[in-house]
Amino acid sequence: GLSETLFESELFGHVKGAFTDAKTDRAGRFELADESALFMDEIANIPLAQQAKLLRVIETGDFERVGSSKTLHANVRIISATNSNLEHEVAAGRFRQDLLFRLNTIQLTLPPLRERRDDIMPLANSFLAQHAEHYRKQIAGFDETARERLLQHRFPGNVRELDHIVERAVLMTQDRQICGIDLGLANDGGEPRNLEEMSLEEVEAFLIKKALARNDGNARKAAEALGLSRSAFYRRLQQYGL
Known part of the structure; x- marks a missing residue:
């Protein structure tokens, strides 16, 4: 999977010089999706450490670009998908229960x-x-x-x-x-x-x-x-x- 830095850069963006390949400032997915929706596929595959960062932005809308201390805000509707049973993942300690609660406002089960x-x-x-x-x-x-x-x-x-x-x-x-x-x-x-x-x-x-x-x-x-x-x-x- 993505390293923690690349994961944060993809979702939250980065500023120039934040890491080796950060040649310019770059907006992340949440910033680009402000006032619209963001689709996140295979949500169960996100590691626990990165789930905490995702939970914060879903709850508050606040985030920082990698390498910056300036807090940005985005109003984004999250649409997520997975082929895993997230309740089982929570029980196994692989998925945060509080993140599941935040994501599970409306659940649609699509038959195979x-x-x-x-x-x-x-x-x-x-x-x-x-x-x-x-x-x-x-x-x-x-x-x-x-x-x-x-x-x-x-x-x-x-x-x-x-x-x-x-x-x-x-x-x-x-x-x-x-x-x-x-x-x-x-x-x-x-x-x-x-x-x-x-x-x-x-x-x-x-x-x-x-x-x-x-x-x-x-x-x-x-x-x-x-x-x-x-x-x-x-x-x-x-x-x-x-």
């Missing part, structure tokens, strides 16, 4: 993505648009197999995992649509699999599926792309039940 199946494709399409634009690729959407794979997957990593899977698919695909095999998910919707974890037969079946997808299901073109004769290609289709 696996319990919100209707959200999967709207989120996936949004991530696809973002990553396709970022990587300058023309991708129209997801094919039926890809949609089925996404809807079957359990997403232990929730929305972040979905974002990562879609970004990976955008990078991997050479087609105008994301295909099921571009997602890197097992057929049963389990964890993504690497080639190193697959048997020779599974790798061969994977490559055949990929070749078929890239050639719009045209077996002759797929066989040519793989350097196989048509008869050898059809034998493998029959062998793997494709």
Whole structure:
């Protein structure tokens, strides 16, 4: 995590010369968010020593930039998120109870993505648009197999995992649509699999599926792309039940 000085600098700012890399004065997040809201993700990961400093600014609005004795004030609404049970963290001595009381004015519990199946494709399409634009690729959407794979997957990593899977698919695909095999998910919707974890037969079946997808299901073109004769290609289709 961040050192105490960098944590304070990020949230409260610093003055020139406060530490080695402090070349100029810099406003922190609270100062920039004055009269608005500040989102703090993974709030449970903040170390205890830094939680005390956070508690003070939440309670009073007062803080000092690192290296300065001048007290500043900011009126900021805190929105925080965590995937940890903060009451358990308090009981374990890892999170301050008084900080939890200050943060817990209104609590919203968001169910995991696996319990919100209707959200999967709207989120996936949004991530696809973002990553396709970022990587300058023309991708129209997801094919039926890809949609089925996404809807079957359990997403232990929730929305972040979905974002990562879609970004990976955008990078991997050479087609105008994301295909099921571009997602890197097992057929049963389990964890993504690497080639190193697959048997020779599974790798061969994977490559055949990929070749078929890239050639719009045209077996002759797929066989040519793989350097196989048509008869050898059809034998493998029959062998793997494709």
